[in-house]
Amino acid sequence: DAGITQSPRHKVTETGTPVTLRCHQTENHRYMYWYRQDPGHGLRLIHYSYGVKDTDKGEVSDGYSVSRSKTEDFLLTLESATSSQTSVYFCAAGGQVVTEAFFGQGTRLTVV
Amino acid sequence: GENVEQHPSTLSVQEGDSAVIKCTYSDSASNYFPWYKQELGKRPQLIIDIRSNVGEKKDQRIAVTLNKTAKHFSLHITETQPEDSAVYFCAASGSGGGADGLTFGKGTHLIIQP
Numbered sequence: 599d600a601g602i603t604q605s606p607r608h609k610v611t612e613t614g615t616p617v618t619l620r621c622h623q624t625e626n627h628r629y630m631y632w633y634r635q636d637p638g639h640g641l642r643l644i645h646y647s648y649g650v651k652d653t654d655k656g657e658v659s660d661g662y663s664v665s666r667s668k669t670e671d672f673l674l675t676l677e678s679a680t681s682s683q684t685s686v687y688f689c690a691a692g693g694q695v696v697t698e699a700f701f702g703q704g705t706r707l708t709v710v
Numbered sequence: 711g712e713n714v715e716q717h718p719s720t721l722s723v724q725e726g727d728s729a730v731i732k733c734t735y736s737d738s739a740s741n742y743f744p745w746y747k748q749e750l751g752k753r754p755q756l757i758i759d760i761r762s763n764v765g766e767k768k769d770q771r772i773a774v775t776l777n778k779t780a781k782h783f784s785l786h787i788t789e790t791q792p793e794d795s796a797v798y799f800c801a802a803s804g805s806g807g808g809a810d811g812l813t814f815g816k817g818t819h820l821i822i823q824p
Contacts (some may be wrong), residue, residue, distance in 0.1 A: 643811040
């Protein structure tokens, strides 16, 4: 599993509430990513990080923010959850060279 | 940015036959092309990858081919087995080599018929 764990694994939240998902890795990977997976869309990049405190936006970043204060942790925050953010969220991490991305187990988020 | 198209969306083959999944990409600067397998309810797992300086790579029953001129790459699975049933995703690195994330195809649901 390349030492990548996500928490929580499942969450149900109400519209308008903030939500934070956590990704923790033990392999000292430099690069970390948050993707969302939806039927018919495959995996789409939300945000990524290329080092501590270095982050940038991906394809579907609206409504999401991230933080990386330590190499091993990458947090994804939904500032005010909406039903369109109901999805499965995957964290991934990759190494120093051309990045092979290894995925966490995923978090199933339901916004009601 | 990069755009990846994947076909077919569903592929059903008899056990023991071969399966081929095809992808095209748009960014000629892409230099890394991984394939992931995702079983139901599980995480995507890297099964094989190819870099742009190589035309073909094999790993037991799995092979990937890359045609840089035509900007397409394919996954070939021979002697398919029931455990090959899953959703397969291709991806391309874009000009960032993957450091700024991968662009994925929408997936192929491979069904192995007994």
